[in-house]
Amino acid sequence: MKHLHQRIRDDIEAKIMSGEWAPGHRIPFEHELMAEYGCSRMTVNKVLSTLAANGLITRRRRAGTVVAEPSNQQAVLQIQDFALEAARAGVEYRFKILHRSIEPIDAAAAQRTGLPAGTEMLCVSTLHVMDDVPQAFEQRLINLATVPEAGEEPFKEDPPGTWLLRRVPWTDAEHIVRAVNANGTLAKQLQIQTGTACLMLERRTWQAGAFVTEARITYPGDRHQLVGRFSPVA
Amino acid sequence: MKHLHQRIRDDIEAKIMSGEWAPGHRIPFEHELMAEYGCSRMTVNKVLSTLAANGLITRRRRAGTVVAEPSNQQAVLQIQDFALEAARAGVEYRFKILHRSIEPIDAAAAQRTGLPAGTEMLCVSTLHVMDDVPQAFEQRLINLATVPEAGEEPFKEDPPGTWLLRRVPWTDAEHIVRAVNANGTLAKQLQIQTGTACLMLERRTWQAGAFVTEARITYPGDRHQLVGRFSPVA
DNA sequence: TCTGCAGTTATGTATAGACATAATCGCAAA
DNA sequence: TTTGCGATTATGTCTATACATAACTGCAGA
Secondary structure, three states, rough: OOHHHHHHHHHHHHHHHHOOOOOOEEEHHHHHHHHHOOOOOOHOOOOOOOHHOOOOEEEEEEEEEEEEEOOOEEEEEEEEOOHHHHHHHHHOEEEEEEEEEEEEOHHHHHHOOOOOOOOOEEEEEEEEEEEEEEEEEEEEEEOOOOHHHHOOOOOOOOOHHHHHHHOOOEEEEEEEEEEEOOHHHHHHOOOOOOEEEEEEEEEEEOEEEEEEEEEEEEOOOOOOOEEEEEOOOO | OOOOOHHHHHHHHHHHHHHOOOOOOOEHHHHHHHHHHHHHHHHHHHHHHHHHHHHOOEEOOOOOOOOOOOOEEEEEEEEOHHHHHHHHHHEEEEEEEEEEEEEEEEEEHHHHHHOOOEEEEEEEEEEEEEEOOOEEEEEEEOOOOOOOOHHOOOOOOOHHHHEEEHHHHHOEEEEEEEEEEEEEHHHHHHHOOOOOOOEEEEEEEEEOOOEEEEEEEEEEOOOOEEEEEEOOOO
């Protein structure tokens, strides 16, 4: 016998997933479900609150609870940590800092980050290598106003991404995935032919509204893919 | 005065986000938080359960509650509906079915879908066009065992993706994003140069364990990008 | 017809207590 | 030293109840 909480949840999810309860359909009131399952209102309430938090249903006082519109379906992409992935795959990982400077950002970067043009940022280019094969080229801007200690960091132990993740957890992030043809410089660094399709992941992160970092990571398209797995209900 | 539930949650999130409580740090026991905030254990329990559901903390019986490792960070990608996006952008949208047949799947497709080779599937190729410019090329397999009515569907009104989404809500999905160079056929359909980097989104969906559909959607890389936005805490 | 107030109702939050269960700890036996 | 078992403990689930709050309903008055 499963827990009642799970059973109620499964039942409701099944009805929604099967289409028996279409979007907009009014779900039985808490006191009705309470009678149906012979449990207290708290139990029903917790189930419905959880489903609402997951976006499956919409609740409004007095009006009741309805099945949510399936408007913006979402998928989850795993964000990889190179060293971790390499360790898991049992290959040797190393990285190389190709460039490091502190510069005022240009207008385009100011636009993307929402900071005033001319703000000083740490610019770092990193090459990620596994088993002597270049796997990704990373261009990163780090906001020294948010992470001042980055200015002194030589990135000897950890690459910038890992270093940052350990020090500054982010609260918001924006991701863009693009396909680009490799230009000469990139092709040379990644040891691929000019023109090869590459996957470019652009990520900007904020911590409590303060801009933290922007990373543009380019992967050779013939060797990499982003994989995600998603269940609409956890 | 905010609700106690929210206050406890904010406090804990702040400590984790600021790094004061690093990953692996043991969080006060429920009865300690209960004493600290002068509330009942149920209130604390609900807060911690929610945080655990969001992946911020890890709970284990007897062992206690610790701050979760930020290993598998996840990003959310919006899955787009062409017609919806077009309507929002105020441009004209139409689609064209280029190919439609019922065929037994080959070994590779069997591997990907987990179905036996030779299973009959509906194969549909669709071109998505906005303002007379081809925007995406879609190759789709639909499992007739799960969606038998698709065999009779002419896809006059809605393209296969939209049609399916309305009839068969999915419960699980797998996504792969790749960068590929356009081959001759693809380049001709999308009216781009051969070799142009394209974004290929591959999506397979299941409903309660039963395979529903596989879609491979290819976008010209110079005109498209996938955008996602994510907050680790809801 | 319109406006505003009071009543009703469904959900939101919180409590104090109960029993279940998994994981650990420590002691005792092999 | 190792194994096994019981005690302990923190979390998991659930109840019955209470009061708060938002929003709809309908009535009364302008």
